[in-house]
Amino acid sequence: MEAVQNIIHFILDLGATVMMPIIIVLLGLALRQKFSQAIRSGLTVGMGFAGIFLVIGLFSTNLSPAAKAMVDNFGLHLDVLDVGWPVHAAISFGTPIVPVVFILGVLINIIMLTMNWTKTMDIDLWNYWHFIFAGGLVMYKTDSAVLGVLASCITIIVVLKLADYTQPYVEKYFGMPGISLPHTEDVGWAPICIFLNKxxxxxxxxxxxxINPQTIQKKFGVIGEPMFIGLVLGSFIGFLAGYNSKGIIQLGVNMAAVMFLLPRMxxxxxxxxxxxxxxxxxxxxSRFPGKKVxxxxxxxxVVGNPSVMAVCLLMIPVTLVLAAILPGNRIMPFTDLAGLCFCLLWSVGASRGNVFRGLIISTIxxxxxxxxxxDIAPVSTLMAQKVGFPFPQGTLAVSSLDGGSHFIPYIIYKIVAFIVP
Structure with missing residues (x-):
């Protein structure tokens, strides 16, 4: 198992910009593509991911300091620190069930595809940390690796089915034919978002x-284009962060760049x-007439969608207000404020880009x-302690908004915690 874990970590350490082209080339060759065509497709996908991550990096780098300034301005003093999804991913990859979950995850996907129980071929191996996180919550709650692995497997099955269910939205609204999103932190909310939209x-x-970028652009012309929306919303966030005029303008222009570049990537x-x-x-x-994958x-x-980005920016101050006024809330939003677009994208997908509805649903x-x-802060903190996460000075408990968005793992976690107290 240690050898398998080393191989898995080596593959993951390559990053999506290297790992995805390799996967695409191998899949292309398996599907009888010419070698030159497979190589071109793989490299193009790699460049696309590189571009997306560069722009998301621009987004996070500029927005994170503004988010911290807003937290300070709001005077929030809560005892659970939002350490962000990167830390939760690192904690998950440090748990002992990693190799088992990876092997079983791939096997489950292959079996479900073969038996026509899913149409989704999940090649997003890096985000298997979502499934491992689900298992980690249960394992450290019950002190049972077997229950942890079982929780991971159930999460994989449910997420693949939800990816199938939401694929028409991905194709029709987000313009991604043949693509599904088996992303645990967001797809679990999709049925709720669809219900709330109804x-x-x-x-x-x-x-x-x-209210959506298309109607705004139609009504206001060039001023309604996504980059101008980014300029306005970015400047608004800068104002709330207490930036001076220079900082407000810089943040506004950088958010305009994000809104302009992400769809192109x-x-x-x-x-x-x-x-x-x-x-x-x-x-x-040719081999299975009528079968879809x-x-x-x-x-x-899809997070580069202008409506998703608009709702994400608007939800930053809303999230801080909610954190301050909700009785019983202990988490201080911080790191994941810059990544709300991942947690809340289905509020926009379900409403087909209606920013007004997306904001209402996202608030809920x-x-x-x-x-x-x-609620998961105690077990999340225990996971962090077990893998040797260095706690910031003065921090006693950690969690994240992203961890809180793992709805399916949380349901499984609560069911197991009820059965095995």
């Missing part, structure tokens, strides 16, 4: 309000994926996320 459909007056990614999708369709039609990817491929979701993040 509830809003029944509310007079409110159900007529439709996603198009580069799709340029590389489409040949693979076409080859997969032809291969399956979706390529499961990181939700990073954030109440749950804050309470879940608070």
């Amino acid at each position: 509830v809003i459909d029944k509310i007079p007056v409110i159900n007529k309000i439709d 996603s198009r580069i990614l799709m340029e590389g994926l489409m040949p693979l999708s076409d080859s997969a369709r032809e291969f399956l039609n 979706f390529i499961g990817l990181d939700s990073a491929v 979701l954030m109440v749950f996320i804050l309470y879940i993040a608070t």
Whole structure:
């Protein structure tokens, strides 16, 4: 198992920009693509991911200091620190069930595809940490590795089914044909978001309000373009952070750049994926007429949607207000404020880009996320201690907004905690 774990860590350490091209090339060759075509597709996908992560890095680098300044301005003093998804990922990869979950995860996906129990082929291996996190919560709560692995397996099955269920939204609204998003931290909320959107459909007056980048651009012309929306919202965040005029302008321009560049990086990614999708369709039609397979990817491929980014920026002050006023909340939002687009993207997907509805649904979701993040803080802190996470000075408990957004793992965790106290 140690040898398997070393191999897995070596692959993961390559990063998505290296790992994904290799996977795409191997899949292309397996689907009878020419070597030159497979190489081109793989490299194009790698460049697309590199571009997406560079722009997300620009987003986080500029937004994180603003988020910290807003926390200070709001005067929040809560005892659970939001250490962010990167720390939770690192903690998850430090748990002893990593190799078992990886092997079983791949086998479960293959079996489900073979038996027509799913259409999603999850090639987003790096985000297997989501499944490991689910198992870690249960393992450290019950002191049982077997129950932890079982929780991971159940999470994998449910997430693959939800990825199938939400694929039409990914294709029709996000413009990603043949792609699904088996991303645990967001897809678990999709049925709730779809339900809440239907509830809003029944509310007079409110159900007529439709605010999205397309209608704004149509009404206001060039001023309504996504980059101008980014400029306005970025400047607004800078103002709330207490920045001077220089800082406000800089943050506004950088957010405008993010809104402008991310969709273009996603198009580069799709340029590389489409040949693979076409080859997969032809291969399956020749051998299994009528069988469909979706390529499961990181939700990073859709977070560049202008409505998603707009809702993400608007939710930063909303999240801080909720953290301050919700009774019983203990988590101080910090690191993951810059990554809300991952946690809340289905509030926008379910409402088909309606920023107004997306903001309402996201606010409801954030109440749950804050309470879940608070509730898992003890076991999250124990996980961090077990893998030797260096706690910031004065910090006694850690969790994250991203951890609080893992809805399916949380349900499994609570069920097991009830059965095995």
